[in-house]
Amino acid sequence: MRADSSSTRPIRALPKAHLHLHFTGSMRHSTLVELARRHGVHLPEALVEDWPPRLRATDERGWFRFQRLYDIARSVLREPEDVRRLLREAAEDEAAEGSGWLEIQVDPSGYAGRFGGLTPTVELVLDAAREAEAATGVGIGIVIAANRTRHPLDARTLARLAVRYAGRGVVGFGLSNDERRGRAYDFEGAFRIARRAGLLSTPHGGELLGPASVRECLEILHADRIGHGVRAVEDPALLSRVIERGVVLEVCPASNVALGVAPSAAAVPVRALYEAGARLALGADDPLLFGSRLARQYELARTEHGFTDAELADLARASVTGSVAPAEIRKRLLDGIDAWLAAPPSVPADTAHPAFT
Template sequence: MVRQPGAEAAVEHERRRSGPVHGRPRKRPDLDRHRPHARACAGRGLRRGRPEHRTGWVRRCRRFGGGASGCRGARARKEFSVTALPKVELHLHLEGGAPPAFIRGLAAEKHVDISGIFDAQGAYKYRDFWDFLKVYEAATSVLTTPEDYRRLTLAVLEESAASGVIYSETFLSPDFCGGRDVGAWREYLAAIRDAADEAEAKDGIVLRGVVTCIRHFGPEKARETAVCAAETAGDWLVGFGIAGDERAGALKDFVWSFDCAREAGLRLTAHAGEWGGPESVRDALDDLGVERIGHGVRAIEDLALVDRLAEDGIVLEVCPGSNIALGVYPNWRAHPIDRLRERGVKVTVSTDDPPFFHTTMSHEYDQLADAFDWDEGVFADLARVSALAAFCDADTRATILKKLEQT
């Protein structure tokens, strides 16, 4: 697993330089030193890497005299159900949410052999971020019709609703839906919307779409993607962004695409600050004029940039489980989301590509509660920040906020 050079060292430098915040030391004991005990306390049937791994294990440790005293380095947290908390997710790739079993089944229906992208247990397998991109595109290759995307959308939203998500924005790419042909894209989009309406009627979850161009596909294809987005912008398709390999090309090469989307009334986000470092966050703000940043966590390596994010109210779509699975950070306590939040940055929590990273929204919440002692109040604040940062229309936002206030 590849880790971005210098990322961990820079995080440690920032921690030492900044010292305590609000009287609390930044350095916290690392539960990873106690994995043998954690595994012993985890109960039967839990495998490392699955979303339920270590879920609520601090509570289980009490059976063995646990809590802060019985499990050195672990701190007892107030017990509450993270699944029951209403959640708003702003960073979810539709294809990236495809359950492995769904993709395997679809491949079997079409007699396509993509067995190499799965491990012995049937989960997605990859070596590092760049191998992940190849596996992602291989999985996506079996999604070839609007009906495939209708079924995919239902499967993804069922998983999200089960985790307590009441509103989600999903990234869609005409690159995968009709080859950037506007007519074909309309057919795919209609199928996705039909599935979203069905899921909303069944489970109450609301979905909106954000088109993304793919950075490593180049600026010319991004222009075609932007035209598709502009032609279908409206009350359901509400945003435009860029995803893919941050090292491929300069963001300034995509200005035309973002200007096109902006003129169509779409709101803007960009993947940055994951592998490209803090400079990529600054480029997204300066060159593309976005109001949200996908990931953005490596801004922590530049405190002046952190201050700018806080002062300008830029919202970060943070995906901690994704960052840890890909090796950007070694564990949950090393993740900078808590420090960014303490410094006034508006952070939200999302899953990115949940089955690829063995996570769910409930799993993200549970791990954050254990790592940083976050309680219901913190998560309620996160959900409200997410709702206010959503790209949806005012009436939809008001409905989401009302649901949040009722819990």
């Protein structure tokens, strides 16, 4: 279903929050290339001339290639200033996309070896986030994420670390990486630690695996939000429970296509989930590897799923109300969404592919 976009409001002017963005995956491509040159890191052609890479992760080999490219990209972050630059530029890009609140997900284990351990890494990220907020006006919350391919005891260590900084910039606890290599129930103890401290529960599920993965996140990890979660559409009874509990699904259309979860943007079940009553927060996941940022996800909802401006405003509201943004930021964004919708449409529409350098 394609919308008539001859008279529509500009998507980048729509205030919104961004709830599904990974740390290294937020990096600008030009920054990746520059830091690799500076630190003597060899980048494969898929991250240089053939960027964005052609990916498919629905089999083990495809996921291994995706993870390998991500690990190579992460390796260019060698100095504290690299981390500060990454977060500052991520916040600048969020502002350009119309996002006033960002919850960015990081597994400090992947960076601890370079920055003096887990605790110094988290403190560096939090300090860099505060600097980025001050420079751009975009609020930033940190979600500490465990890697489901590592031992559950490692996740408990990260959960305790997240708890230590709850209320000081850390807002949630997540679980990422290949669903096929770590079941949610193995990580129940870590999530219990995080929930007791009031941290948001934001595991990935229902991306590479089907409804059972969503069910485990819902029932065992007591998810407040589920990263992706699109496969819930395959089980109407499960989807009803997701809706009844008010769980937000962080849907990432471009990512789903790039990784082979859906054959096309039109096949990502954004419309079906929305019409069923699910709360959806669109996310870009890893722009560095997928080639598009937040506004593009809204453009896909408009062009591929026929979302009207009123419906796009609904998506933006769900992103804000599903966040843990402070009350003053939440009010500003929600008031801005109402003002965006009350304004007359623009001609022509803002339909260009989002640029980022």
